Amino acid sequence: MELSNLLLLSAVAGYGDVREDGVPTANDRAIVLWTNAARVAPDAFGIDYTAGGCSTDDFSEDELTAKPPLYIDLDLTDAAIYHSEDMSENGCFQHESCDGTDTWERIARFYTDSAGAMGENIAMGYPDARNAVLSGWMCSHDGHRANIMSGGFNEMGGGQIGNYYTQDFASGELKEGDPPVRMAIEDSTSRSFTDGTDIGHGWYADWGDDDAPAVIEVVRDGIETPMTLLVGEPEQGLYVADEPVAGEDACHQWYISWETAGGEKGTFPGEGSFLEGECDAYALDWVQGQLPKGGLFGDVPEQKLKEMMLADLDLVGCSTAPRSAGWLGLVALGFLMGRRRA
Numbered sequence: 100m101e102l103s104n105l106l107l108l109s110a111v112a113g114y115g116d117v118r119e120d121g122v123p124t125a126n127d128r129a130i131v132l133w134t135n136a137a138r139v140a141p142d143a144f145g146i147d148y149t150a151g152g153c154s155t156d157d158f159s160e161d162e163l164t165a166k167p168p169l170y171i172d173l174d175l176t177d178a179a180i181y182h183s184e185d186m187s188e189n190g191c192f193q194h195e196s197c198d199g200t201d202t203w204e205r206i207a208r209f210y211t212d213s214a215g216a217m218g219e220n221i222a223m224g225y226p227d228a229r230n231a232v233l234s235g236w237m238c239s240h241d242g243h244r245a246n247i248m249s250g251g252f253n254e255m256g257g258g259q260i261g262n263y264y265t266q267d268f269a270s271g272e273l274k275e276g277d278p279p280v281r282m283a284i285e286d287s288t289s290r291s292f293t294d295g296t297d298i299g300h301g302w303y304a305d306w307g308d309d310d311a312p313a314v315i316e317v318v319r320d321g322i323e324t325p326m327t328l329l330v331g332e333p334e335q336g337l338y339v340a341d342e343p344v345a346g347e348d349a350c351h352q353w354y355i356s357w358e359t360a361g362g363e364k365g366t367f368p369g370e371g372s373f374l375e376g377e378c379d380a381y382a383l384d385w386v387q388g389q390l391p392k393g394g395l396f397g398d399v400p401e402q403k404l405k406e407m408m409l410a411d412l413d414l415v416g417c418s419t420a421p422r423s424a425g426w427l428g429l430v431a432l433g434f435l436m437g438r439r440r441a
Contacts, residue, residue, distance in 0.1 A: 113369015114276035117385035129228035130257025135168035139331035151234030175256025179265040212271035242431035310360035350378040
């Protein structure tokens with residue numbers, strides 16, 4: 100990914116929307132989702148910690164204290180993707196760029212809004228984002244877990260290229276907005292949780308608000324499926340929907356619909372939809388627009404339906420970075436007000 104091209108890309112229309120270059124990808128979003136899952140419920144992932152060779156006995160009191168989920172920032176996302184791509188293509192594994200560029204200088208090329216606190220974690224060799232976050236960084240004593248569980252950050256970006264992972268954290272202006280659903284993903288991998296819950300094909304969403312959601316649901320091809328609290332607290336937790344849905348061999352559009360206790364309504368992503376299933380005809384896992392609730396076509400007038408169908412002919416979609424397991428490594432870095440933290 101060329102740095103000059105990244106800096107010229109325009110902002111997206113709504114929080115969670117994907118840019119024309121496909122950023123953030125499903126893998127990038129998964130890094131944010133599982134990071135927030137750890138923040139809202141650090142004691143809920145014992146199975147993952149055991150796989151990573153640690154337990155909550157290794158955590159400090161602050162690291163066992165739940166924190167609000169972070170917002171995604173696309174500038175931090177660009178910085179994280181750029182570094183993962185640099186490490187993958189040039190064969191280095193370090194916080195400095197492979198050409199020796201200082202970490203904070205490299206991040207500042209993308210992100211300039213920090214109020215002081217910043218941090219970075221990198222990892223290599225894990226099969227997916229959940230393993231990198233929960234079995235890797237959360238099981239590290241070298242600053243990774245401290246970065247993830249820091250109350251000094253309010254936003255982050257994640258970038259995965261191959262089996263290289265980067266998290267960039269900051270405390271700054273929320274340019275992408277501040278809705279209660281901070282991140283959402285669709286995950287077809289079977290997942291087990293410490294409380295005995297097993298999830299097959301699931302949709303996950305991070306919620307952070309003063310109150311529990313009045314409504315939080317997956318809208319898949321216009322059909323609503325309510326989400327339930329999986330881990331954490333109702334006002335600050337990870338929600339899931341895992342009801343089997345027919346037609347897994349087709350390509351489906353989905354988004355999260357939410358309403359706060361105070362009556363505010365919205366969707367994640369803000370104006371588009373994600374794709375899942377057999378979507379090989381598309382170049383991205385994302386499309387503009389959202390099918391209305393109430394079934395595949397809802398109450399859409401015939402003329403509007405024709406316009407939507409014609410618009411779909413121009414869509415391109417589903418690709419993800421390759422996933423492969425290998426030897427694993429972790430490095431963490433952080434600073435406060437321009438000073439590096441040990």
